[in-house]
Amino acid sequence: MSEEETLYKIILVGETAVGKSSILVRFTDNTFTPHFAPTLGVDFNVKTIRNKETGQTVKLQLWDTAGQERFKSITQTFYRGSHGVIVVYDITDSKSFDRCRNWIEDINNYSMGGMIMILVGNKSDLPSRKVTYEQGKALADELGIKFLETSAKDNVGVNAVFDTIVQDIQNII
Numbered sequence: 660m661s662e663e664e665t666l667y668k669i670i671l672v673g674e675t676a677v678g679k680s681s682i683l684v685r686f687t688d689n690t691f692t693p694h695f696a697p698t699l700g701v702d703f704n705v706k707t708i709r710n711k712e713t714g715q716t717v718k719l720q721l722w723d724t725a726g727q728e729r730f731k732s733i734t735q736t737f738y739r740g741s742h743g744v745i746v747v748y749d750i751t752d753s754k755s756f757d758r759c760r761n762w763i764e765d766i767n768n769y770s771m772g773g774m775i776m777i778l779v780g781n782k783s784d785l786p787s788r789k790v791t792y793e794q795g796k797a798l799a800d801e802l803g804i805k806f807l808e809t810s811a812k813d814n815v816g817v818n819a820v821f822d823t824i825v826q827d828i829q830n831i832i
């Protein structure tokens with residue numbers, strides 16, 4: 660094992676209010692707030708995780724981007740140099756799901772390739788679902804990326820998202 664600390668830059672993208680900040684805060688602080696405070700531009704958080712099998716520690720630099728179109732130019736510059744992107748939609752909001760194709764196209768256009776992506780359907784705790792698990796899985800399969808559903812509120816699937824993306828990044832590096 661190298662003494663040098665491994666640092667991975669991971670970005671969360673998706674429409675406003677799908678729960679990107681909530682997923683990040685659940686993962687880094689294990690908390691959840693029900694009120695909505697939109698991210699302006701970008702914000703980042705750092706968390707060190709340890710691989711239970713190898714004992715290796717990996718530092719994650721996690722970037723929370725604003726979904727608003729007016730911040731698109733900021734977001735595009737942040738794709739550069741990143742290892743992974745988490746594309747998030749809200750399972751109760753079909754439009755946020757439809758927009759994932761655009762996010763993934765953007766990433767492919769601006770990232771110069773080699774980036775690991777994962778599709779995440781958040782708010783799985785809500786009964787007012789509009790996007791089925793099968794629809795999410797079908798889109799991810801078509802795009803050749805992994806898929807998970809999460810609830811930042813109930814802490815379901817959030818750690819699995821980060822474990823999966825880190826493992827996939829390690830597999831290509």
Ligand code: GDP
Nearest residue numbers: 675676677678679680681693695782810811812
């Ligand atoms: P962002 O704009 O994508 O960063 O979205 P936020 O993280 O600010 O979340 C938008 C709203 O959705 C807030 O009111 C959150 O409390 C709520 N929210 C986020 N994740 C969940 C979740 O898993 N379940 C439920 N029920 N609400 C959530």
